[in-house]
Amino acid sequence: MFPNMLRHRFHYRYIFGALNRRTISSYGLFENNQWLIRKPQLKYLNAKERKNLDTFKLNIDPEKRKCIYTTDKEFKKNLENALAHVYSTQIENSAPDQVEFRKVAWLRLKDMLYNQLLDKNLPAKINGYDPGLMETISPTQPQHIIPHLVKMNKIDQLIWKKITGKTEGVTKYEQFQYLLSSYYDCILNQEIIPSMLNTGTDDSVHSVDFSNPAEWFPEARKIRRHIIMHVGPTNSGKTFRSLQKLKAADRGYYAGPLRLLAREVYEKFKHENVRCNLLTGEEVIKDLDEMGNEANLTSGTIEMIPLNQNFDVVVLDEIQMMADLDRGWAWTNALLGAKAKEVHCCGEASTIPLIKKIVEMTGDKLTINEYERMGKLVVEEEALTKGYHSLKKGDCVVAFSKKAILDLKLEIEKKTELKAAVIYGSLPPETRVKQANLFNSGEFDILIASDAIGMGLNLSIDRVVFTTSKKFDGRDMVDMTSSAIKQIGGRAGRFKQNIHDNGELPVGYITAVKPNVLKAVREAINAPIEYLTSATTWPTDEICTHVMTRFMPGTTCKTLLETIAADIEQSSNKLFQICDLKARMSAIEIIDSMEDITFSDKLRLSNAPLKDFPLVKAAFKKFCDTIARGHTRGLLSYRFPFDILNLKYIYTEKHGLEEYEALYNIIMLFFWLSNRYPNYFIDQESASELKNFCEMIIFEKIDHLKRNPYIRKKFISPYLKRRR
Secondary structure, X not given: OOOHHHHXXXXXXXXXXXXXXXXXXXXXXXXXXXXXXXXXXXXXXOHHHHHOOOOOOXXXXXXXXXXXXXXXXXXXXXXXXXXXHHHHHHHHOOOOOOHHHHHHHHHHXXXXXXXXXXXXXXXXXXXXXXXXXXXXXXOOOHHHHHHHHHOHHHOOXXXXXXXXXXXXXXXXXXXXXXXXXXXXXXXXXXXXXXXXXXXXXXXXXXXXXXXXXXXXXXXXXXXXXXXEEEEOOOOOOHHHHHHHHHHOOOOEEEEXXXXXXXXXXXXXXXXXXXXXXXXXXXXXXXXEOOOOOEOOEEEEEHHHOOOOOEEEEEEEOOHHHHHOOOOHHHHHHHHHHOEEXXXXXXXXXXXXXXXXXXXXXXXXXXXXXEOOOOOEEEEOOOOOOOHHHHXXXXXXXXXXXXXXXXXXXXXXXXXXXXXXEEEOOOOOHHHHHHHHHHHHOOOOOEEEEXXXXXXXXXXXXXXXXXXXXXXXXXXXXXXXXXXXXXXXXXXXOOOOOOOOOOOOOOEEEEEXXXXXXXXXXXHHHHOOOOOOOOEEEOOOHHHHHHHHOOOOOOOXXXXXXXXXXXXXXXXXXXXXXXXXXXXHHHHHHXXXXXXXXXXXXXXXXXXXXXXXXXXXXXXHHHHHHHHHHOOOEEHHHOOOOHHHOOHHHOOOOOOOHHHHHHHHHHHHHHHHHHHHOOOOEEOHHHHHHHHHHHHHHHHHHHHOOOOOHHHOOOOOOHHHHHHO
């Protein structure tokens, strides 16, 4: 069941293979003292113990420090004998070219034992520690050595026999011997060897060539792909043509910028009896046949595209997003790394020169298809002469903040007889769909929206009305780019199946509330194309994990990301830029000090959809603590303010929209984690019911809006107040 080699799976010889003295010498490890800077800091070993390695009794005064080592004679004896065994087998019998690594690992092991035994909170840590079977078979968390040794009796004798290969009972000493040897192997091979071996006369901490991101995806470079661009303005049929190719493929993936778009394609395919899976960060639906086989086509978000799978066709929608500083890395990595015979890129013509240069790097074939708009787009001569009284059914009024959007809704509905639907980014996607349907069906007269209408959502907009041509970029109010204005304005007069009876294509109109805004919009619409000059990039988690082995043990994830960012910025050519790490750092700061979460998990968790709400950040910390402890929990087992999910609060202002939006984000964060850690986060059915109820309350509160909830001071949840 458990072969003896499990205990030695991290053994030195398996890592180094044929590495001999000559090979090690080539690193310069023992030809100079440079490598010494990579030795771990030993805070608890005195000078005598560092010099005299064959000392197995720990220097802890029982009068000054009472702990299990000084109070439990059997524990003390077993620990000292096990240390002697480790020293004999790992140090005294080691090959000459291995002895330096092994000595440092030995000192590190003893230092960690001191650290834990001298910890005043050791009794509580022992009580809270639950040794898992896999952690006992192959220990990976040396920060829990003492609690693990104390709790060994939790593992059945039958299991111990299987682990050690013994036919008779396994004594406590033998258990100590096994665990201490395994922890020594872990420290040696996962901490000491990587830190010392990767340091030599070369001052660089990296072996990854960041100057050419195309080389980050060697498997994709092995095939000559066909990159097919579908470019043109909005309403030119770009995505429609690429989806026709996808439907005819044996294996394919549609990668969209929004969960809404992914679900729209998924439902469209299902309606046409085309088998298709759905894959987003928060939602996974597998289309299984009667034999349990998955469909070969998948519709998903851009971040979820599996770059390790082979496809015939991959569709990358809204490819101009590759320049976005926040999420652009996902488009760039998909373009560079998708293992597909054909990669169809749909978006603006502004991407053509940039993608041409990237394809030169990858050696792929490139075809460019350019399309014209299906219908006319007209910028009106005058702004709204009578202000909001000039609005008419089918208009979409554009603003760029939740407060401005809800202010407009209240003002327009008060001054006119028009009923307004609203769409903005932090609304639940399902609520956005419902609002869009109310507008499209004619039940609501106008739409008030942010630039969220620029991507996705089929909207029957006749005219786009700009309230401003400026937008807050996180620091200042800046002029919107002509590309962004074209993208938003182009939503007017969207092509529909019901073309006018006379065969004419629909006409879309653009205007503004004020003359100066209309002037800026007209200039942007008529401006020449602004070609993209660089693509946003970020190395994969696999590359980051590899680079981490080049850093000192204990290096924080934040330090690693900042160092990689600086290195890429210095070494990469002007074709690529670094993504904005602000969102990632927000998550990293919460989890970086959690020792029980592995580095690879920290990288994964740094991509969590974390909104900037105090309540959401507090919830994220609790979710991560669940992962660190290895617990299994449902959403309802957390003390979040689910009591506000009550119909009586729809018509009151006791709990505002922002509170429900924060709670909705917590629920979706739970789904995101559940799809990645299904053993820790369970009972999606209950979470789904909470999600649906939260969506309903948000929709109803918007529909019955009496005043703008965002004019108040920043919301602080009673949940957080209780915690304070």
